[in-house]
Structure formats: C-alpha cells, structure tokens
Amino acid sequence: ALRQSFALKAQKENKRSWNYIQPQASYKVSILGAAGGIGQPLALLVKMSPLVSALNLYDIANVKGVAADLSHCNTPSKVSDFTGASELANSLKDVNVVVIPAGVPRKPGMTRDDLFNINASIVRTLVEAVADNCPDAFIHIISNPVNSTVPIAAEVLKKKGVYDPKKLFGITTLDVVRANTFVAQKKNLRLIDVDVPVIGGHAGITILPLLSKAKPSTTFTDEEVQELTARIQNGGTEVVEAKAGAGSATLSMAYAAARFLESSLRALDGDSDVYECAYVQSDLTDLPFFASRVKLGRNGVEAFISSDLHGLTEYEEKALEALKPELKASIEKGISFVQKEA
Numbered sequence: 001a002l003r004q005s006f007a008l009k010a011q012k013e014n015k016r017s018w019n020y021i022q023p024q025a026s027y028k029v030s031i032l033g034a035a036g037g038i039g040q041p042l043a044l045l046v047k048m049s050p051l052v053s054a055l056n057l058y059d060i061a062n063v064k065g066v067a068a069d070l071s072h073c074n075t076p077s078k079v080s081d082f083t084g085a086s087e088l089a090n091s092l093k094d095v096n097v098v099v100i101p102a103g104v105p106r107k108p109g110m111t112r113d114d115l116f117n118i119n120a121s122i123v124r125t126l127v128e129a130v131a132d133n134c135p136d137a138f139i140h141i142i143s144n145p146v147n148s149t150v151p152i153a154a155e156v157l158k159k160k161g162v163y164d165p166k167k168l169f170g171i172t173t174l175d176v177v178r179a180n181t182f183v184a185q186k187k188n189l190r191l192i193d194v195d196v197p198v199i200g201g202h203a204g205i206t207i208l209p210l211l212s213k214a215k216p217s218t219t220f221t222d223e224e225v226q227e228l229t230a231r232i233q234n235g236g237t238e239v240v241e242a243k244a245g246a247g248s249a250t251l252s253m254a255y256a257a258a259r260f261l262e263s264s265l266r267a268l269d270g271d272s273d274v275y276e277c278a279y280v281q282s283d284l285t286d287l288p289f290f291a292s293r294v295k296l297g298r299n300g301v302e303a304f305i306s307s308d309l310h311g312l313t314e315y316e317e318k319a320l321e322a323l324k325p326e327l328k329a330s331i332e333k334g335i336s337f338v339q340k341e342a
C-alpha cells in the first residue's frame with residue numbers, strides 16, 4: 001500500500017515530495033484528540049497527504065497552537081482548529097473520515113483495559129457527535145482499549161440509528177507495522193517486502209500475528225515463532241516501559257494511523273486494490289468483532305480475507321482459541337457500558 005504513497009511516487013519522479021505536493025483529491029478529515037501525543041504527529045502526516053483538502057483538528061485544549069503551526073506548511077489542505085465541546089459539531093461537518101485518538105494512554109504496569117473507565121466515556125461522547133454530524137464518515141478508533149471502544153462506538157451508532165458496520169474500524173495497523181519490522185529484522189528481509197497479517201484484537205494475547213501467512217513466505221523455528229509472537233504482542237508495553245511514565249507509543253502509532261488513513265482515502269477514491277488489517281464487525285469467527293485483513297472500497301469493508309484463517313499452524317490454532325474468551329469479555333464490557341445507561 002505504501003509503495004503507492006505520494007512520497008515514494010515523488011521520489012520516483014526525482015522530486016522532493018514536500019516541495020511538490022499537488023492536490024490529487026479533496027477529502028475532509030477530522031482528528032479528535034488532535035493535540036495529544038498521537039494527534040500531533042498524525043496531524044503532520046495527514047497535512048502531507050495530497051488526498052486531503054481540509055484537516056480539522058479538535059481537542060479539549062491546546063489545539064489552536066498545533067493548528068497555527070501546521071497551517072504554515074505549504075501543502076494543499078486547509079487546517080482548522082476546534083476547541084472544546086461547543087465546537088465539536090462544527091469540527092465534523094461534511095467530514096469523510098474521523099480519526100479518534102482522544103483519551104488517556106497507559107503508564108508502566110497498566111493494561112489497556114485499565115484505561116476503560118476514562119476512555120469509554122470519551123469515545124461514547126465523541127461518537128455521538130459523529131453520528132449527529134457526519135453519519136456517513138469512516139470512523140477510525142485508536143483510543144484504547146480498542147477491543148471495547150469499537151463495540152462502544154457500534155452501540156452508540158445503533159442507538160442513533162446510523163450504524164454502518166462497514167465504516168467502523170478499530171485501528172490495529174500498529175500491530176502489523178510492528179510485526180513487519182520485527183520479522184524483517186529477525187529474518188534479514190527487506191522491510192518493504194514483508195507483510196504479516198495480524199488477527200484477533202488489540203491487547204496482549206488477543207493480538208495474533210499469523211507468521212505462517214507472512215509474505216514473503218518464510219520458515220520460522222518454534223522458538224522464533226514464540227519469541228516473535230510475544231514481542232509483537234508486547235510491542236506497546238516495550239514503548240510504555242521505555243517512556244517510563246511519559247505515555248505510550250505515539251510516533252509509530254501516528255505513522256500506522258496515517259497509513260490506515262491513506263488506505264481509506266485511496267479506497268474512497270476508487271482504488272480497487274486496498275487491503276488492511278482492522279478490528280471490525282465480522283463473522284469470520286463466533287465473535288461479533290474480530291481483526292483480520294479486509295478489502296476496503298468506497299463504502300468501507302468490501303470483503304473479509306477469510307483465507308488467512310484457513311490452514312493455520314497448530315500454534316496459531318491454539319492461540320486463536322486461547323484469545324477468544326478475553327476478546328469476548330472485552331466486547332461484552334463495551335456493549336454493556338452503552339446498554340446499561342439506556
């Protein structure tokens with residue numbers, strides 16, 4: 001997917017991309033939580049996209065400066081800032097894609113589920129506004145615990161009568177990005193060639209990289225499988241510990257979110273060859289939400305790549321069964337959070 005990105009295309013044409021970005025489409029993107037650790041670098045990457053004509057930055061604080069700063073970049077999109085609940089609706093008008101990294105991140109010793117109490121309410125409120133103001137938009141949920149915040153968003157949209165399961169995505173791209181990087185390093189492969197599907201969910205053992213389906217086809221010893229799987233599952237914690245209280249992954253997450261956004265915009269623009277992993281409503285397993293590779297099109301999820309789940313190794317089969325109870329509990333926790341208050 002990235003091979004077609006504007007930067008590489010410009011390189012091929014022997015131009016420095018940031019001086020030569022020409023508008024190629026005119027999609028409107030809104031980032032909710034745009035002044036945060038993920039929001040800021042994500043906004044910068046989105047500002048560089050030739051597919052975006054308007055970039056709306058919403059946060060409860062500190063967003064004015066971020067927008068003023070970014071607005072000086074000589075790329076086509078128009079940057080606007082929106083501060084606080086009274087400006088939320090305006091930040092969503094006519095928007096094609098809403099990206100939500102609002103909420104608190106982990107500190108050492110915390111699981112993603114420890115964030116539930118704060119982030120569940122934030123996601124509920126923001127998605128209510130999405131439902132009221134841009135019900136047709138693609139919604140990218142980054143706020144953790146993704147395993148629960150996506151079901152929360154679905155319930156909110158259902159209550160509002162505007163739920164389209166094909167357009168609601170939990171962003172698991174960072175798990176794929178990490179899997180690709182770690183596999184390439186371990187097996188001495190060219191990074192650009194490596195693609196590892198990651199299925200399940202986005203927390204601990206629910207993150208299941210399918211190393212048997214990695215491209216290029218690669219042989220791993222049992223030890224390598226265990227070591228790589230554990231590293232991919234704990235990649236977030238590696239960063240949380242290194243940051244020692246200052247937050248979780250922000251830069252790699254912004255990179256991953258920008259990749260998923262670029263893929264969504266290409267799909268909206270009619271590209272018929274767009275595949276990404278995402279945590280979505282799914283009937284690939286008996287769980288209502290499940291991350292897998294999906295084909296993206298103008299209307300969101302166009303197809304599920306079910307073949308990834310066929311012919312799994314024994315290790316992967318076992319890991320898949322083992323993750324289901326935890327993922328199921330996280331889904332139910334999210335659903336009942338919204339249904340309880342009815």
Ligand code: NAI
Pocket residue numbers: 032033034035036037038039058059060061101102103104105106115119122126141142143144145146171172173174175202247248249250253
């Ligand atoms: P941060 O604390 O640096 O930024 C969060 C931003 O959200 C802040 O600017 C804050 O003002 C804003 N915010 C809080 N309440 C809000 C509300 N009601 N409306 C709008 N904005 C609001 O946190 P960071 O590092 O940017 O992480 C954000 C979230 O992303 C966390 O929940 C984190 O766990 C999650 N995350 C998800 C990943 C994934 O792979 N899906 C990877 C890394 C982080």
